[in-house]
Amino acid sequence: MLWIAWKMLIGNRAKYLGIVxxxxxxxxxxxxxxxxxxxxxxxxxxxxLDVEGAGVWVMDPKVRYVDDVKPMADxxxxxxxxxxxxxxxxxxxxxxxxxxxESGSYEQVILLGLDDATFIGAPLTMIDGSIDDLRSPDAxxxxxxxxxxxxxxxxxxxxxxxEMNDRRAVIVGLAKARKTFQSFPxxxxxxxxxxxxxxxxxxxxxxxxxxxxxxxxxxxxxxRIGAQTGLQAxxxxxxxxxxxxxYLLNTGIPINFGITVGLGFLVGTAIAGQTFYxxxxxxxxxxxxxxxxxxxxxxxxxxxxxxxxxVGLVGLGVGIGLAAxxxxxxxxxxxxxxxxxxxxLVITGVAVFLIVLLASLLSIRRVFVVDPAxxxxx
Amino acid sequence: MPSxxxxxxxxxxxxxxxxxxxxxxxxxxxxxxDLDIPHGxxxxxxxxxxxxxxxxxxIIAGTLQPTAGEVKVLxxxxxxxxxxxxxxxxxxxxxxxxQSFNLLPALTAVENAAVPLxxxxxxxxxxxxxxxxxxxxxxxxxxxxxxxxxxxxxxxQRVAIARALVHEPRLLICDEPTSALDAENGxxxxxxxxxxxxxxxxxxxxxxxxxxxxxxxxxxxxxxxxQIVSIEARRSGEVGAPTQHA
Numbered sequence: 016m017l018w019i020a021w022k023m024l025i026g027n028r029a030k031y032l033g034i035v036x037x038x039x040x041x042x043x044x045x046x047x048x049x050x051x052x053x054x055x056x057x058x059x060x061x062x063x064l065d066v067e068g069a070g071v072w073v074m075d076p077k078v079r080y081v082d083d084v085k086p087m088a089d090x091x092x093x094x095x096x097x098x099x100x101x102x103x104x105x106x107x108x109x110x111x112x113x114x115x116x117e118s119g120s121y122e123q124v125i126l127l128g129l130d131d132a133t134f135i136g137a138p139l140t141m142i143d144g145s146i147d148d149l150r151s152p153d154a155x156x157x158x159x160x161x162x163x164x165x166x167x168x169x170x171x172x173x174x175x176x177x178e179m180n181d182r183r184a185v186i187v188g189l190a191k192a193r194k195t196f197q198s199f200p201x202x203x204x205x206x207x208x209x210x211x212x213x214x215x216x217x218x219x220x221x222x223x224x225x226x227x228x229x230x231x232x233x234x235x236x237x238x239r240i241g242a243q244t245g246l247q248a249x250x251x252x253x254x255x256x257x258x259x260x261x262y263l264l265n266t267g268i269p270i271n272f273g274i275t276v277g278l279g280f281l282v283g284t285a286i287a288g289q290t291f292y293x294x295x296x297x298x299x300x301x302x303x304x305x306x307x308x309x310x311x312x313x314x315x316x317x318x319x320x321x322x323x324x325x326v327g328l329v330g331l332g333v334g335i336g337l338a339a340x341x342x343x344x345x346x347x348x349x350x351x352x353x354x355x356x357x358x359x360l361v362i363t364g365v366a367v368f369l370i371v372l373l374a375s376l377l378s379i380r381r382v383f384v385v386d387p388a389x390x391x392x393x
Numbered sequence: 394m395p396s397x398x399x400x401x402x403x404x405x406x407x408x409x410x411x412x413x414x415x416x417x418x419x420x421x422x423x424x425x426x427d428l429d430i431p432h433g434x435x436x437x438x439x440x441x442x443x444x445x446x447x448x449x450x451x452i453i454a455g456t457l458q459p460t461a462g463e464v465k466v467l468x469x470x471x472x473x474x475x476x477x478x479x480x481x482x483x484x485x486x487x488x489x490x491x492q493s494f495n496l497l498p499a500l501t502a503v504e505n506a507a508v509p510l511x512x513x514x515x516x517x518x519x520x521x522x523x524x525x526x527x528x529x530x531x532x533x534x535x536x537x538x539x540x541x542x543x544x545x546x547x548x549x550q551r552v553a554i555a556r557a558l559v560h561e562p563r564l565l566i567c568d569e570p571t572s573a574l575d576a577e578n579g580x581x582x583x584x585x586x587x588x589x590x591x592x593x594x595x596x597x598x599x600x601x602x603x604x605x606x607x608x609x610x611x612x613x614x615x616x617x618x619x620q621i622v623s624i625e626a627r628r629s630g631e632v633g634a635p636t637q638h639a
Binding site for chain 2: 016018019022023025026027300301303304305306307308309310311314386387
């Protein structure tokens with residue numbers, strides 16, 4: 016009987032495509048907007064993700080998210096190193112600096128000061144130059160997207176000079192870094208250098224990055240550090256969650272995207288529901304004939320649900336495919352964030368399932384109450 | 394085919410009444426109808442539009458319940474039967490030929506003819522060849538894979554006949570089977586129904602306005618205003634009043 020249901024469904028091409036279009040449109044809107052939302056959320060934590068190797072981030076107790084830097088005294092580094100279970104701990108400077116370009120214009124940049132000895136937190140992928148070039152006097156490395164933003168259509172020029180806090184900085188390399196939420200260029204330098212590029216402050220230490228000894232979980236070490244130093248210590252994952260939670264609760268981003276996703280759901284339900292309803296109404300006589308010939312209401316329900324599931328799966332596939340195609344086509348646009356984790360597929364799938372379920376529930380009553388004797392009316 | 398020996402009634406209708414609507418708006422479609430139809434008979438139900446023919450065959454087919462009265466078909470009491478059992482009864486025992494064919498437009502001729510078998514739980518692999526054999530008997534061997542809209546009216550009705558007979562039902566209900574056809578196709582259809590459908594263990598009921606098909610009937614029951622007013626035995630030449638029961 017499911018085969019008959021399937022033939023009935025695809026037999027009416029126009030209606031079939033209309034229903035699939037409705038579902039696909041909803042899936043596209045939901046998946047695409049959710050992926051952009053995820054992309055934006057990923058931007059908020061990009062600088063945590065870019066720091067590889069450190070399992071624990073230690074910061075001022077008042078810090079709410081990664082960009083909410085509250086400078087600490089440098090001596091906190093040694094307090095952290097004194098906590099049992101710490102394998103190593105290093106300093107990290109993170110701040111916003113104003114860079115003066117050769118043209119005389121100013122641009123804001125994200126300044127990251129890496130531990131002079133170990134370069135923990137350095138970019139993993141260099142496009143030009145080497146991370147060791149940072150040992151040169153006044154050396155900085157810039158992220159490639161930021162460089163192209165400051166000097167569009169110009170090839171990389173090693174040795175290019177910029178000024179920060181009236182101090183000369185020499186660009187010695189290009190690195191690949193994740194896009195940031197502020198979309199400012201990212202400038203890497205040594206910690207000792209960074210504090211000179213930054214506006215003068217009494218305290219300059221932004222974070223202490225620590226790694227637990229083998230056998231100790233980052234969460235456990237974070238608890239120990241917090242208890243012993245009174246600082247806020249979070250595992251990398253916990254810091255990611257805290258940052259994302261901050262943006263979710265304190266910005267309008269979730270509401271704005273939620274409205275669009277909700278509209279996609281409503282529009283999809285309306286289009287798919289109405290078209291599916293019309294499809295069922297047009298086929299009432301056929302369902303009546305099947306009932307007259309001995310098809311039970313239970314079987315009819317299965318047929319309608321199978322039809323709904325079919326258009327749901329096809330629509331979901333088309334919608335997700337188009338959303339992924341959109342993400343692929345816009346991957347080179349630095350201003351657009353698109354990240355489609357598996358959770359987006361699950362959310363979109365659940366939404367589409369609800370859409371087709373609602374559409375079939377709207378229609379099924381008409382089939383249930385149809386009198387099999389309808390077939391005797393010419 | 395009728396015989397001179399008395400045959401057991403396959404269809405027994407006693408005092409059947411059917412009302413539509415309620416209160417002041419109630420309309421009585423059937424008024425105490427009595428009717429017996431023996432096995433092996435082709436009965437035609439005739440009468441003006443709105444006289445209750447379709448309501449009566451719907452009740453006999455088990456697609457409609459009477460307001461009052463008794464209906465026994467093939468020994469089963471359809472009135473007291475549970476709805477799910479009535480569905481199973483129709484599935485196993487009743488075949489339908491409709492005025493407007495009611496073929497599923499998305500299915501080919503052979504697929505349409507196989508529908509009752511598939512409803513009955515047959516696999517497509519078994520059902521399609523069985524349906525194809527019957528269609529070939531009906532002269533549609535070369536049109537098995539055509540969709541209904543690629544067939545003429547007469548061919549569509551032959552597919553409908555195959556669909557009605559493929560599961561070998563013991564009750565065949567034909568609702569105006571020739572009204573959508575020209576004279577020639579109407580004649581062919583009735584010859585197929587009387588030649589292939591009429592079997593000793595099967596009852597065929599034909600609702601019709603078409604007087605040209607009367608010669609194919611064993612008996613003709615004429616209805617007026619919700620009642621059977623006369624029953625004419627065509628092949629035996631007997632003319633009489635409707636069946637009366639104490």
